[in-house]
Amino acid sequence: MYTDTQERESSVSSNGEESAQNNLNGINILLVEDNDLNMEIAEFYLSDRGAMIEKAWNGQEALDKFTSSAPNTYDIILMDIMMPVMDGLETCRKIRTSNHPEGKNIPIIAMTAQVSQECMDKCQLAGMNGHLTKPVTSEKLIKTIMEFTI
Numbered sequence: 001m002y003t004d005t006q007e008r009e010s011s012v013s014s015n016g017e018e019s020a021q022n023n024l025n026g027i028n029i030l031l032v033e034d035n036d037l038n039m040e041i042a043e044f045y046l047s048d049r050g051a052m053i054e055k056a057w058n059g060q061e062a063l064d065k066f067t068s069s070a071p072n073t074y075d076i077i078l079m080d081i082m083m084p085v086m087d088g089l090e091t092c093r094k095i096r097t098s099n100h101p102e103g104k105n106i107p108i109i110a111m112t113a114q115v116s117q118e119c120m121d122k123c124q125l126a127g128m129n130g131h132l133t134k135p136v137t138s139e140k141l142i143k144t145i146m147e148f149t150i
């Protein structure tokens with residue numbers, strides 16, 4: 001079994017064209033999004049770079065998946081804000097106050113079409129680590145994930 005670092009290094013050296021800067025090999029992502037098309041696009045960008053994706057279609061499903069996961073299952077959570085059943089902010093607060101050993105520390109990045117300061121403040125207050133504006137580009141997505149996982 002490779003460690004994350006070994007896996008990334010070997011992947012980079014075996015493919016000279018792929019720079020280490022856009023390599024997400026070995027990164028496990030909980031992708032939370034209720035919109036089919038947004039889910040498909042994000043999944044495509046991420047899996048194209050070697051990331052492993054677990055999908056959740058609303059906040060409750062994400063919360064259940066995270067809180068029942070073994071430690072180190074996920075490296076980062078990408079969280080839509082507007083979702084049925086439980087929205088992204090509430091989900092983030094529940095993850096932060098959960099008993100999961102990584103609940104307080106796992107990076108959670110909001111994905112939202114709203115760019116207002118009020119929205120960013122709400123995300124921060126809920127315990128989000130960062131914020132991606134929709135439509136999310138491949139470059140911004142990869143760059144943000146790398147900031148928080150490597």
Ligand SMILES: [Mg+2]
Pocket residue numbers: 033034035080081082083
């Ligand atoms: Mg949504």
